[in-house]
Amino acid sequence: MKPFLKWAGGKRWLFSPEFKDQLPKFDRYIEPFLGGGAGFFALNPPNAILGDINPELINLYREIRANPLRIERGLKHLQEHHSKRTYYTIRSRGYSPGTLGAIRTLYLNRTCWNGLFRLNMKGQFNVPIGTKTAIFDATEEFSEYANVLRNSELRCGDFEEIIDCGKSGDLIFVDPPYTVKHNVNGFVKYNEAIFSWADQERLAAALVRAKSRGAAVVLTNADHESVRTLYCGFGTHTSVSRASVISGKASGRSQTTEFLLVA
Numbered sequence: 001m002k003p004f005l006k007w008a009g010g011k012r013w014l015f016s017p018e019f020k021d022q023l024p025k026f027d028r029y030i031e032p033f034l035g036g037g038a039g040f041f042a043l044n045p046p047n048a049i050l051g052d053i054n055p056e057l058i059n060l061y062r063e064i065r066a067n068p069l070r071i072e073r074g075l076k077h078l079q080e081h082h083s084k085r086t087y088y089t090i091r092s093r094g095y096s097p098g099t100l101g102a103i104r105t106l107y108l109n110r111t112c113w114n115g116l117f118r119l120n121m122k123g124q125f126n127v128p129i130g131t132k133t134a135i136f137d138a139t140e141e142f143s144e145y146a147n148v149l150r151n152s153e154l155r156c157g158d159f160e161e162i163i164d165c166g167k168s169g170d171l172i173f174v175d176p177p178y179t180v181k182h183n184v185n186g187f188v189k190y191n192e193a194i195f196s197w198a199d200q201e202r203l204a205a206a207l208v209r210a211k212s213r214g215a216a217v218v219l220t221n222a223d224h225e226s227v228r229t230l231y232c233g234f235g236t237h238t239s240v241s242r243a244s245v246i247s248g249k250a251s252g253r254s255q256t257t258e259f260l261l262v263a
Contacts, residue, residue, distance in 0.1 A: 003037050003041050004106065005115070008116050009035070011038045011039055012042070014038075014039075014220065023043075024171060028047045029043060029047070029048040029171050030050075030166050031051070031172075031173050032159035032163055032174060033051075033175050033177065034058075035052065035175065040152075047151050049162060049165055051156070051161075055156050056105050057117075060101075061149060064145050068142035069142065070099050070103075071103060074100075075136040078090075078107050078136075079135040087111055090104055091126075094124065095125070110135050159199075163207065163209075164210070176199070217263040219235075219259075219260070220260055223259040224259070236263070237260070241256070
């Protein structure tokens with residue numbers, strides 16, 4: 001199932017039929033960095049814990065589960081009135097929880113530059129308008145998204161608390177925030193503003209604990225020596241190739257690699 005969000009660093013590309021066939025069998029799926037939910041929608045698990053530190057994101061998932069038709073009607077309405085003026089007016093209003101807040105989040109995601117979610121120091125969404133004008137896809141059925149999410153527990157909180165729920169029979173898919181643009185020089189310094197090294201260490205320790213309780217673990221991360229060293233002796237390590245698509249210019253997009261761990 002195609003995710004309803006466009007998300008920088010999303011892993012839709014990773015979940016090929018071949019990759020899914022190689023995953024350990026599981027009864028429950030846990031994803032502590034939900035983002036666009038590419039792994040969740042690709043696997044369509046019958047039981048899941050989905051978490052993220054971003055309250056606006058979790059509000060969107062909760063509202064789509066509870067009020068899919070209202071979300072759908074809201075997007076159709078904005079499709080008719082979309083313009084540069086509409087975009088910046090809605091962006092300036094700020095986020096509030098509930099259905100209207102969820103419609104705003106999804107509208108901005110689909111019309112901003114490259115689907116980025118970025119807040120300034122005041123907590124205000126500040127991504128400029130993008131070039132796409134398609135807000136509502138007539139083939140989308142938000143009631144289907146609601147059905148898929150029905151048996152999922154949606155949590156807003158720190159990744160460590162969510163991973164610590166993992167036990168035997170669980171598959172934990174972990175895709176923390178990181179950049180793949182600094183695979184060599186400057187990785188740690190550059191990533192401190194995205195996901196600190198202390199967080200990387202906390203994440204590794206939490207995954208080791210989860211594995212000791214019997215959970216299966218799949219991790220993607222930056223393909224950098226410091227990350228590989230952090231997970232030395234834990235799981236199977238692979239470098240996977242993908243196209244980098246964050247650059248605003250096609251000339252700036254290229255093949256890069258990411259670190260994949262299965263334990």
